[in-house]
Amino acid sequence: MKKEKEQECTCDEAKSAHDKLNEDIFEAVxxxxxxxxxxxxxxxxIHLFTDIAIGTCKDKEHAKEYxxxxxxxxxxxxxxxxxxxxxxxAEAPNVVH
Numbered sequence: 001m002k003k004e005k006e007q008e009c010t011c012d013e014a015k016s017a018h019d020k021l022n023e024d025i026f027e028a029v030x031x032x033x034x035x036x037x038x039x040x041x042x043x044x045x046i047h048l049f050t051d052i053a054i055g056t057c058k059d060k061e062h063a064k065e066y067x068x069x070x071x072x073x074x075x076x077x078x079x080x081x082x083x084x085x086x087x088x089x090a091e092a093p094n095v096v097h
Contacts, residue, residue: 025045032041050067057063 029041029045032044050063053063053067054060057066
């Protein structure tokens with residue numbers, strides 16, 4: 001029972017850290033789009049996280065597979081759930097079309 005509580009606590013801490021990371025990234029991204037074009041912000045983000053993958057995966061090929069898998073998952077999610085349509089995007093400022 002004690003071990004289960006420790007695992008729950010770890011999961012709660014991980015979820016909290018995950019949520020904070022998401023909030024911090026979104027804030028940084030949207031703040032930067034006040035001064036930078038969205039394609040530049042996207043480039044910087046992808047480049048940064050690809051560099052992290054290269055530094056933490058066993059080799060560059062594994063890092064490439066990992067990053068490309070995440071990109072493919074994002075596109076699959078968009079096809080399944082949808083992140084909005086063109087008319088909504090046209091109304092939003094700083095959206096890449």
